[in-house]
Amino acid sequence: MLDQITKEHDEARQGEAFSPVANQPNTYNKRFYIESYGCAMNFNDSEIVASILNGEGFGPTRNMEEADLILVNTCSIREKAEQTVRNRLKEYRFHKKRNPGLLIGILGCMAERLKAKLLEEEHLVDLVIGPDAYRSLPALIAEAEGGQKSVNVLLSREETYGDISPVRLDNNGVTSFVSIMRGCNNMCTFCVVPFTRGRERSRDAYSIVREARELFDNGYREVTLLGQNVDSYYWTNDSGEETVTFAQLLERVAQIDPLLRIRFSTSHPKDITDEVLHTMAKYENICNYIHLPVQSGSTRILQLMNRTYTREWYMKKVERIREILPDCGISTDIITGFCTETEEEHQETMAMMEFVRYDLAYMYYYSERPGTLAARRYQDDIPEDVKKRRLAEIVALFRGHSLESMQQDVGRTCKVLVEGFSKRSEDDLYGRNEQNKVIVFPRQNFKKGDYVMVRVESCTSGTLKGVAV
Known part of the structure; x- marks a missing residue:
C-alpha cells in the first residue's frame, strides 16, 4: 500500500472507441x-x-x-x-x-x-x-x-501527431485529454522521460484549438492540456511571424466556449509564469488547480535531482500562486529516499508539506532506473526499509492534510461538472469541482455533462459529499 506511484502508473484501461464508426461491427476486418x-x-x-x-x-x-x-x-x-x-x-x-x-x-x-x-x-x-x-x-x-x-524506436525532433484526430477510448464522453507538446528538455537525474520520449517540441496551436473545439462540439465539457512541461510550450509558425506561449494557448482554448472547462498538466516550478496565473484568474472556465511537483523539500537533494530551483524558490512560487489565485488547489509529486538523502533532509520534505498543505499528492520512494543520470552518477544507498518508513511518514502526513483540505469545503457551495454515476450507487452522481476534488451527490434529474451547484455537507479524506442547490 505504501509503495505508491505517480498518477495512474500500474493501472490499466482497455476499451472500445466511443464513435459511431467504431461501434459498427461490420466496419472492420x-x-x-x-x-x-x-x-x-x-x-x-x-x-x-x-x-x-x-x-x-x-x-x-x-x-x-x-x-x-x-x-x-x-x-x-x-x-x-x-x-x-x-x-x-x-x-x-x-x-x-x-x-x-x-x-x-x-x-x-x-x-x-x-x-x-x-x-x-x-x-x-x-x-x-x-x-x-x-x-x-x-x-x-x-x-x-x-x-x-x-x-x-526512432525518436523524432518534429513528430507531434498534430494532424491525427484521436479515437476516444474508454471515455465518459465528458472529459478528455489534448496533447499540446511531446518530449522533455529537463534532465532531471531520476527520470527516464528525456530518453524515452525525446526532445521537447510544441504542437501547432491551431490544431490544438481545433481539437478542443471538436471535442466541445461533440458534447465534451472538459479538456486537459497535456505535456511533460506545459509551461515551456512555445510554438512558432513556419514563417516565424507568429509565436504562441502557453498562457496565450490557454487563453485561446478558454475562449472556445465558457461551458468548456480547461485543466492542464504538468507544470514545472521553474517555468510557470505570472502570465499563466493571471490568465487563469481572468477566465472562470480555467480551473483553479495546478499540479506543481516539488519532488523534495531539500535544496541539496533538489540540486542532485537537477530540478534547477531551491527550497526557498519553490515556496515563493507557491506564495505567488496563492496571491493571484487564492482558492487554487495545488497537488504535487514527492520522491523520498533519493541517493544520499539524510534524515534531516527527509524532515525538510515533511516541513515543505506542512508549509504548502497539498490538496493531492503522488508519493513514492526512489526507484533507480537504468540509463538515467542518477544511475550513472550516484549510488542508490538508502536501504529499502528506510525508504519505506520515510514514505509511510509522508503518506500519513499527507492524509492529515488531505482531510483538513476536504473539511474546509464543508458548508461551501461549488460548481461541479457531472462525469457519471458514483461507484457505489447509480442513485448518486459524481464530478469534480475546479480544485479537482471529487464530489458525490444525489442523482435527481441531473445527467453526465451537466454543471450543478452542490453544497458540501460532509467529507472523507478523499471525497466530498453534498446536495444540489
Whole structure:
C-alpha cells in the first residue's frame, strides 16, 4: 500500500472507441485490443494509435479473445511499472496458444528504453514501437503478419501527431485529454522521460484549438492540456511571424466556449509564469488547480535531482500562486529516499508539506532506473526499509492534510461538472469541482455533462459529499 506511484502508473484501461464508426461491427476486418499503463500522455497516445489502426481496417474490442492484435502501451518510470507489464505478457501466452496468428506489440516508453532487447526477453512479442514511431504501425504489422518480428524506436525532433484526430477510448464522453507538446528538455537525474520520449517540441496551436473545439462540439465539457512541461510550450509558425506561449494557448482554448472547462498538466516550478496565473484568474472556465511537483523539500537533494530551483524558490512560487489565485488547489509529486538523502533532509520534505498543505499528492520512494543520470552518477544507498518508513511518514502526513483540505469545503457551495454515476450507487452522481476534488451527490434529474451547484455537507479524506442547490 505504501509503495505508491505517480498518477495512474500500474493501472490499466482497455476499451472500445466511443464513435459511431467504431461501434459498427461490420466496419472492420480485424480487431485490436489495447491496454495502457502510466501517465495520461500514454492514454492519449493509445487514442492516436487507435486512429491510425482504424485507417488500416482494425476496429477496437473489449474482448481479448476476439482480437487479432494485442497492444500494450507501457511506462518505464519505475521498475514496478515494467514488471507489471511483464506479468501481463505471461497472461497473453494462453491467447497466443489458442490463436497462433495473434500479434502482440509493446508500445511506449518501455519499448523505447529496451528496444530490440524486448524481443529477446519476451519471445511472444512481435512488435516493439517507440512513442514517436506510431505512424509506422501499419508497415510493422504487415511485416509481423509475414512472420518478421519488427522494431521501430526512432525518436523524432518534429513528430507531434498534430494532424491525427484521436479515437476516444474508454471515455465518459465528458472529459478528455489534448496533447499540446511531446518530449522533455529537463534532465532531471531520476527520470527516464528525456530518453524515452525525446526532445521537447510544441504542437501547432491551431490544431490544438481545433481539437478542443471538436471535442466541445461533440458534447465534451472538459479538456486537459497535456505535456511533460506545459509551461515551456512555445510554438512558432513556419514563417516565424507568429509565436504562441502557453498562457496565450490557454487563453485561446478558454475562449472556445465558457461551458468548456480547461485543466492542464504538468507544470514545472521553474517555468510557470505570472502570465499563466493571471490568465487563469481572468477566465472562470480555467480551473483553479495546478499540479506543481516539488519532488523534495531539500535544496541539496533538489540540486542532485537537477530540478534547477531551491527550497526557498519553490515556496515563493507557491506564495505567488496563492496571491493571484487564492482558492487554487495545488497537488504535487514527492520522491523520498533519493541517493544520499539524510534524515534531516527527509524532515525538510515533511516541513515543505506542512508549509504548502497539498490538496493531492503522488508519493513514492526512489526507484533507480537504468540509463538515467542518477544511475550513472550516484549510488542508490538508502536501504529499502528506510525508504519505506520515510514514505509511510509522508503518506500519513499527507492524509492529515488531505482531510483538513476536504473539511474546509464543508458548508461551501461549488460548481461541479457531472462525469457519471458514483461507484457505489447509480442513485448518486459524481464530478469534480475546479480544485479537482471529487464530489458525490444525489442523482435527481441531473445527467453526465451537466454543471450543478452542490453544497458540501460532509467529507472523507478523499471525497466530498453534498446536495444540489
